[in-house]
Amino acid sequence: MPNISQIFKSEISRVARKEVRQEIEGLRKASTHHRSVIAGLRREVAELQKQLQRLTRTSGKSPSQQVQEEDAAQHVARRFSPTRLASHRAKLGLSAALYGQLVGVSGQTIFHWEQGKARPRAAQLEALAAIRGIGKRDAEKRLEQAA
Known part of the structure; x- marks a missing residue:
């Protein structure tokens, strides 16, 4: 007659492997999704940096100077006496x-x-x-x- 403790150990190991496999599969899917989102964001940042470089080349001003000029244009000039x-x-x-x-x-x-x-x-x-x-x-x- 087989040892009952051995049967329990093997059954527990089998069930544990099955549950771990299911958990890991969900984590793999989430990790793949997050990696694809990160890659998309990196592409978007790279494209925006290229656009910024093009704009700075055409205007001849640094981005900080452009932002300051835009802010100054938005504010109404107020006189003080x-x-x-x-x-x-x-x-x-x-x-x-x-x-x-x-x-x-x-x-x-x-x-x-x-x-x-x-x-x-x-x-x-x-x-x-x-x-x-x-x-x-x-x-x-x-x-x-x-x-």
Whole structure:
């Protein structure tokens, strides 16, 4: 009579090999799929790099210069005048700190802008332009909402 433990061991080994084979087959398929996707992405990157080289050759400018020029073209040129800022703040009857809350800067920054010691950045110029057309009531409402 055969040894039962030997039969169990051989049966367990057979079932384990079968399950492992099934798991490995799924992993192989996934690995093949991922490799093909990666190869496609590499081809796409290579094509985009070729296009970039062609564009830089035709324009004679580096890609970073082209991006900076595109960004500059998208932004509207805003002028800044310290006296206009001071007169608008006085028209609204606000302190530099409250006016700064409307713009999103400190009161000290508003003071420096009005004195001509500093100039607002592009984003701050946009914020100034946004509140340029508001009146006293709108300014008070916005300050109440911010508080």
